[in-house]
Amino acid sequence: KAGVTQTPRYLIKTRGQQVTLSCSPISGHRSVSWYQQTPGQGLQFLFEYFSETQRNKGNFPGRFSGRQFSNSRSEMNVSTLELGDSALYLCASSPGRESDIQYFGAGTRLSVL
């Protein structure tokens, strides 16, 4: 089976712009979760989508949003980018049950200038 695919791998944006990141989960997985990783804050949970519905949400401002399509592919959007949004954005997929292992993609490295 193919793993979790994230595109693009690298992105450079300027303050005030918006960005959309994409995640294709492992075939058959219905849950997609998004995380932000920075040197200062570590790995932080953004949100999770399961069967096209947001099931869990972390403590991030409304500028961070996401969605999931019927084929389980997911996108996250960040509007009005700030310098502090520079981070590695990771998505993970799983079948969707609580004890399920999550499989992570390689991430998208976003740099905001």
Next chain:
Amino acid sequence: LAKTTQPISMDSYEGQEVNITCSHNNIATNDYITWYQQFPSQGPRFIIQGYKTKVTNEVASLFIPADRKSSTLSLPRVSLSDTAVYYCLVGAQGGKLIFGQGTELSVKP
């Protein structure tokens, strides 16, 4: 979701066995214990998961005492390529994982 505490860093030499202990005093009855490994600029990778006693796979062993308030990840005969950050996670709320600071393992020749 239970809070976890693990050492910030550990050093080892190639060929040695490495044991990383994680404390999780508030583990709930239904919680599983899961360990992930992460290399720089890559996503975390699943290593092992357990509920009680001992679990072993081709890369690691996980020891869980009867009270389940701690767990120990054991890596046999580490190599330079095992240098990474190791995260202990307890429980999950659907697809929501709470990562702590992890343990940065440095393996030296």
